[in-house]
Amino acid sequence: MAKVAIKVRDLRTSYGAHVVHEHLDMDVYEGEIVGVIGPSGSGKSVLLRAIVGLKKPDHGTVEVYGEDVTGLEGDELREVQTLWGIMFQDGALFSNLTVRENVMAPMREHTDLSKPFMRQLADQKIRMAGLETAAGDKFPSDLSGGMRKRAALARALALDPPILFLDEPTAGLDPITAGAFDKLVRDLQQSLSLTVFLVTHDLDTLAATCDRIVALGDKRVVAAGTMDELRAMDQPWLQEYFGGPRGRAAAAGVK
Numbered sequence: 001m002a003k004v005a006i007k008v009r010d011l012r013t014s015y016g017a018h019v020v021h022e023h024l025d026m027d028v029y030e031g032e033i034v035g036v037i038g039p040s041g042s043g044k045s046v047l048l049r050a051i052v053g054l055k056k057p058d059h060g061t062v063e064v065y066g067e068d069v070t071g072l073e074g075d076e077l078r079e080v081q082t083l084w085g086i087m088f089q090d091g092a093l094f095s096n097l098t099v100r101e102n103v104m105a106p107m108r109e110h111t112d113l114s115k116p117f118m119r120q121l122a123d124q125k126i127r128m129a130g131l132e133t134a135a136g137d138k139f140p141s142d143l144s145g146g147m148r149k150r151a152a153l154a155r156a157l158a159l160d161p162p163i164l165f166l167d168e169p170t171a172g173l174d175p176i177t178a179g180a181f182d183k184l185v186r187d188l189q190q191s192l193s194l195t196v197f198l199v200t201h202d203l204d205t206l207a208a209t210c211d212r213i214v215a216l217g218d219k220r221v222v223a224a225g226t227m228d229e230l231r232a233m234d235q236p237w238l239q240e241y242f243g244g245p246r247g248r249a250a251a252a253g254v255k
C-alpha cells in the first residue's frame with residue numbers, strides 16, 4: 001500500500017463561534033490525485049489552508065511525510081513550505097510582476113540561486129505548464145483566464161515540490177480549456193510523481209484526473225473512495241451530486 005503523504009487527525013478549525021471542521025480525519029497517499037468535494041461552505045478551502053499552515057487549527061494534527069507540521073511558524077514553516085506548491089482559486093499572481101518574476105518569487109524566498117539560473121528555471125516551469133517562454137514577459141492582466149491558471153501552476157511548481165495543492169483549478173474556464181488543464185495536471189502528476197490535493201466542484205475534473213475522492217460534510221470527511229464507490233454510497237448529498245444530469249454525463253466519460 002502506498003505511503004501516507006498527508007495525515008490529518010481530529011482536526012478542528014473555526015472562525016469565532018463558527019466551527020468549520022470537527023473531528024476531521026483524512027489521509028492523502030503518496031503519488032495520488034485526491035479530489036476534495038463537498039457542498040459550498042463545507043470547508044474544502046479552509047482544510048487546504050489548515051494543512052499548509054495558513055489557518056491555525058484549534059485542535060488536531062497535520063503530518064506531512066510523518067512530520068508534524070501543525071501550527072509551525074516562522075522559519076520552521078518556511079522550511080516545510082518547500083514540500084508543496086499551491087495554486088489558489090483566483091491564481092493569486094502578483095499583478096505588478098511579470099509571469100517570470102511571479103515564478104521566480106518562491107525561488108527568491110527559499111533559495112540562494114543566482115538570478116540568471118532562476119530565470120532559466122522559471123522559463124522551464126513556464127514551458128512545463130504549457131505556456132510559451134514569451135509569456136514570461138507578460139503581466140497577469142495581459143493573459144487569458146486559462147493562461148493565468150497555467151502561470152499560477154508554473155509558480156506552484158517553482159521549487160519542484162513533491163506535493164501540489166490546487167484550489168478549484170478549472171473554475172471559470174470554458175470546458176475545452178478546463179479539459180486541457182485537467183490533462184496537464186494528470187500529465188505533470190505522472191511525469192513528476194506528484195501527490196495532488198485538488199479541491200473542485202467540477203465533475204469532469206474528478207472523472208478525468210482523480211484517483212480517489214474525499215467528500216466533506218457535517219464538518220468532517222463523510223466519504224472517501226473512488227468515484228464509482230462514492231456514487232454507490234447511500235448519502236444524500238453524494239446521491240444528488242453524482243446522480244444529477246451533470247454527474248451522469250461525467251460518469252459516462254469516466255477514464
Ligand SMILES: Nc1ncnc2c1ncn2[C@@H]1O[C@H](COP(=O)(O)OP(=O)(O)OP(=O)(O)O)[C@@H](O)[C@H]1O
Nearest residue numbers: 015018020038039040041042043044045046047201
Ligand atoms: N477568513 C474567514 N473568516 C471567517 N469565516 C471564514 C473565512 N474563511 C472561510 N470562512 C468560513 O468557513 C466556511 C468554509 O469555507 P470554505 O471556503 O472552506 O468553503 P468551501 O467548501 O471551500 O466552499 P466553496 O465550495 O464555496 O468554495 C464557510 O462558512 C466560510 O464562510
